[in-house]
Amino acid sequence: MADHLEPRIEDQISAWRAYVSRPEAIDGRDVDELEDHLRGQIDRLEASGLDGDEAFLVAVKRLGGLDDLSREFAREHSERLWKQLMVPGEPPAPRSGGGLPLAVGLAIGAGLAIQIPALFGIRFGDDGAFYARFAALLVLPFLATYFLVRRRASVPTVAVVAVPFFLAAVVMAVYPFAPDGATLVLAATHVAVALWIVTGIAYIDGRVRSTRARMDFIRFTGEWVVYLALIALGGGVLVALTMGVFSAIGLDAEWFVEQFMVPCGVAGAVVVAAWLVEAKQSVIENIAPVLTKLFTPLFTLLLLAFIVAGLLQGNLVGGGEIEAFGQRDLLILFDIVLVVVVGLLLYALSAREPLAPPSWFDRLQLLMVGAALVVDILVLVAMIGRIAEWGASPNKLASLGLNVIMLANLVGAAWLQLRFAMRRAPFERLERWQTGFLPVYLVWAAIVVVAFPPLFAFA
Amino acid sequence: MKIGKDLVAAAATPMVLGILADGESYGYAILQRVGELSGGELEWSDGMLYPLLHRLERVGHVESSWGASPSGRPRKHYRLSASGRAAFAEQRQQWAVVSRALQRVWSDRDGGTDFAGAPAFGGA
DSSP states (O other): OGGGSOHHHHHHHHHHHHHHTOSTTSOHHHHHHHHHHHHHHHHHHHHTTOOHHHHHHHHHHHHOOHHHHHHHHHHHOHHHHGGGOOOTTSOHHHHHHHHHHHHHHHHHHHHHHTTHHHHTTOOTTTOHHHHHHHHHHHHHHHHHHHHHHHTTOOHHHHHHHHHHHHHHHHHHHHSOOOTTOHHHHHHHHHHHHHHHHHHHHHHTTTOTTOHHHHHHHHHHHHHHHHHHHHHHHHHHHHHHHHHHHHHHTTOOOHHHIIIIIHHHHHHHHHHHHHHHHHHHTTTSOOHHHHHHHHHHHHHHHHHHHHHHHHHHHTOTTSOSSSOTTTSHHHHHHHHHHHHHHHHHHHHHHHTSOTTSOOOHHHHHHHHHHHHHHHHHHHHHHHHHHHHHHHOOOHHHHHHHHHHHHHHHHHHHHHHHHHHHHTTSSOHHHHHHHHHTHHHHHHHHHHHHHHTHHHHTTTO | OOOOHHHHHHHHHHHHHHHHHTSOEEHHHHHHHHHHHTTTOSOOOGGGHHHHHHHHHHTTSEEEEEEEOTTSOEEEEEEEOHHHHHHHHHHHHHHHHHHHHHHHHHHHHTTTOOOTTOOOTTOO
């Protein structure tokens, strides 16, 4: 049917192909599909009496405007688009241009906010407890503000983000934590996690029910960590040079570095890293998924080696003298291993083309999840044994809770990954499962912050 | 008559699922069929069909494969999966309820005579 098209129309179709291929959301195979449609339409229009040029024009017009089309494709394939977060149709210049002054302003704001306690005589290092309580509360509101302003968030969205910040500030201010108590450390770390997820609500402009939006926030988190690490490297060089050049002329810059440069730098970097993620998406390939590809095989080997070594030693679960899981630090270490495994899964998911068939990498992930499950069950048995023997402590309960959540996550992930590898379930189920855990993490972090300290008498 | 955008959008999924329930098809043929079934009243710009098909594929309601058109050019074929069949049955029931309710409202207004123009989506 398409063979009889005039050469001139073929040229026009090639030009049209080049035009339609420009938006990143529409990939080569999609263009093939659209071209098939276009040719079908041209054939039919020619059959009804239009000449070649007219038929081509009408057929192109019926496909719809490229802006609308690429926006619809972008909605469906956000993973392709993520490299350039700009949604087509929005003018690109104000987006990247208007963001910088705002980001710099808020970064300076965060840097100043972290110094406010100094006005009341509270210095870094003097009173660790104060910064443990309030560091996240002093910095993250600036990041949330950045997103709320950039997204022109509605009043309800602003309220949904602001209320948790307010409640967290009240809890952290009024709880009578014992100095250096375990519950203080737990509350400080978990309040940071909880507020990060709340900041995520600002990032996705309140679209909390959307799996795709949640996945975008997960992608953002990964890239943000990478940029923050890069900034930290540069910052480290700056600190070393500052100390070096001033000591060369006999001045000690240590107090300045400690009191101003590092705290203000870290607070500002939180906002600047977020700006970089948004501004540079179109420039650089996402890094987190690349690191994931690199480390998934290595972590799988680590887990398998650990299981084999443990079996050979024969005392994994605490029967022998060297209780692998007997020490509390090791329990936390294995929590971290499991968090990393879930992270590797998550970032591999985040960059995957959803419609691609299962590959060797998906099967490798299945192996990794399986190994992690074995390790997790061993850790859980050991933990429950410890708690039965020594009673519960806040740290043990917090590790246990995290472990149960990771176990639930990995069981579901293994099951869905298996079904996906067997082509029994679509990839979308995996994505939905993992993004569905964001609220679980938020709730658990909130429980540790709000309920643990009174439960354990603020010890 | 111009059918509103929201109604067209809402009808698109059951329409496509219903057409694929009759057998494997491809983009252009699906749109032709939509035109035939609705007498040309239910129209959206052609390109929008494809993101919709891709979404149905992502959630597992349809499966796709690349074949060739009679002239040998690549052509993407779609067919309903088991979950797509279930989704279609469910949508069909929902639309039947809506359609029945609307017909009743109108027949009350018109004093008992059936309203001839009542939509009958979902029965595709």
